[in-house]
Amino acid sequence: MHRPSFPRVACLLAGLVGVNPFSSHAAVKLITLPPRERVEIQLDNPNVTLVEEERIVPLAAGVNDVVFAWSNANIDRDSVQFRCLTDPEQIRVLSVSYPPEGGTLTWQVYSPNAGSARVRISYLMGQLDKSFMYRAVAASDERSLTLWQYILLHNQANEEFGVAGMWAGFGERFERPIGIAETRQLLAAKFENVPIRKMYTANLAEFGYLDAGKQQLRIPMHHVLLNDEANGLGKFALMFGKARIFQDDGRGTVAFIGEDWASFTPRDDELKLYLGVAKDVVVVRTIERREQTRVLGHLHDIDVIVKYEIENFKDQAVDLDIVESMRALRAEIRGDSPRDVEWELVADGTLTSAVNKDESTADLAAFRVTLPARGADDKAIKVAHTLHVRIRNEW
């Protein structure tokens, strides 16, 4: 790899007061190149990366030109800040000069005495960014998983920082070297024995039919984990990133069972990782009844019974979430309308007692039912549930 003989980001100091390092007039020039003493890369902002570096700069008494120069590094010149950590009340920046060409600036720094000063230079740097990825290994019983969260640090900034401290905005600060054009994967956090729920969902409006002719619904499967402290998480929001999902096969190895994009998950929210479509849980949805009752004038109510015939061909019981969009249901039975749906559950529907209030809204009616495992004769037990809803005050 080609290594430049001159650092891409450098802090130069004219060794004599009044001698400008770029001046061609000085035939004999002395320029000191204070190396970096410390580098911190702040990755907590989702959009930009802040680099802070400390250098020990020898200053003469009087006004010093401190030149900060970079080449082929994507530094936002307007963001470059100079702070003196040694005697900041006395050692001051008088002004900053920006030459016409980019990649350099000069601080005029006044120091009352000769001596070294520790200075901190901070700047925003492009093409030095991060992303997140996850590795989830579910236990063989699919009741818990171990979750690894990784930070991928991508350095396309054309600058190497040696061993730099980094902080992603959560968790512990860590120190790693990062070279030019490198991507480094760092373990940010590991969460063990996180309880999960395997979720099967019947939601026609969102997921549609698997077989429209038979009115068989597509039943997606998700691993659901709650980002809260009770489940060993909840210390911070989980960032967006790719999640690769594995499962313990019970023989000491793991099997890859798919991957999904993990959405940004605030604390106390659920993270759902999509696993695919269930083939062993069959749900056939039909509208069993549609009856219109006049209320006043042409104002009427519509009585609707939606019937779900469900078979679980698995050898274990599973929970099924049934979600019905009332707007979609009304469109299905009478065409759409600009008005929101006024509806109420009628007590004789079997799902009325299984309502999931936390997930229900003015539009969505949500229920959770448990499906028994297939019988000893390997036959699935067909379960029928009814959603009896009265859609009110339509015209």
Place this chain on the structure above:
Amino acid sequence: MKKYGICMLPLLGLAAVPSSARNVDLSTIPPREGVQLTIYNSEDLTLVRETRTITFKRGLNPLQFSWANTLIDPSSVELRFVTQPDRLELLDTTFPHDKPQMLYWSVHSEIDGDAQIEVTYFTSGITWSADYVCISDTAEDTMSFEGFVRITNQSGEEYADAQVRLVVGTINLVEKVRDLAARGLVSRDEADDFERARGRVSRLGGEAKREMLNEIQLGFAQADRVQSSEKAIIKEGLSEYFIFSVEGSETVPQGWSKRIRLFQGKDVPLRIQYRFRPQEYGEQLVRMFLLRNDSASDLGTTPLPDGVVRLYRDNGRDGLSFVVQQPVKYVPVGQEIELNLGGDPEVIHERVCLRTWRDNFWFHRNGANVYYSPDQGHRIEIHDVVAGWDEHHLWSERIRNYRTKPVDVEIRRSFDGHVLLRSELEATLHDFRSPQFTAQIAAGEKGELEYELVVKNGYNQKQSNVTLEPGK
């Protein structure tokens, strides 16, 4: 070394203006003795005032003033006699057709000796801008607030040791100085030649450019050599304007920028508020830092000109976190400064419609312009159609606060039509259609801010505004 720029030549031996110019001229070049730059930030405009001393002879004195490869508006160039004004007279000004960016003054003198003159003109290409660096403490109770001004010279001329004054405020121009400089008092073709010439200068490359830059950089650096403290910037109001006068003098070489601190507030108290205002901030709850440009906040020495704020936070680990960079508009003394930090993953906001229902129906009977309501005891016939109704929506604004301090939240929404907002929240009206309410959510707590919206439709709609009503 200067290969272009402004030049003033008393023409010796010439009895008349250029119509009688000969092939052999003799001239002297009186240097600038002083320059003052008054730079406006609302327009690309700088007023240059320069003084020179010229030796006049009795009788007619031709003066040539030229400004090759600069951005000076030729129609703005004026000559004034600082000394001996009673004995010197400007007879006429000539803009030669064959020499762009040049004029001749014919001056009649009753003296034989020196006189100081002042030349003023407008130029474009010298600009200034403000920027601000704010660093909040770890607890986000106070911040340091530093303001800077940055002067940039792209005018094509180097003004050495200039007094610099910066003007904040809006002025009216009917034509842009840059256009006037390009068009000037010459033909379009000549203006194009001028633009091409400027391009050649700006594209100067290699050794020539480096040599030029090195030279001006040296001069630039040396101009500050005698200064051992930050330059004071005197701030003073003038009518509708505010003027910053930079202490001493500055050399602003062509192509360079220079940044100087304008003011510093060390412990500026700040208040944090979370706002939901879709018209201002989009469909998200945003975190705001609110501070005030007044003396009680260690600020208020000057209005804050339009500029860019870069906000950092002390991250508590001997370093900074970058928070946001955003433009701010002019902030008068005494006004609040609002910094929008964007969404906060530690404070989650959701809006959920919990329930919808309808009532207060009115019916219309075909053929008669009469409306009937069952609630009024009217009889409703089978063919009566709905003509008016109230639609109720029960909304919940759910806030989750994962921060270690309570947060103040303000929700403002706008509704069209005839709307009644009913809530236990102490709502107020921002305007006729925009109710707003505030709440405080304790650290680590969740809040549900519920309200009922009643939208009156059809025959029931009598207004187009929002009415507030206390209640559940």
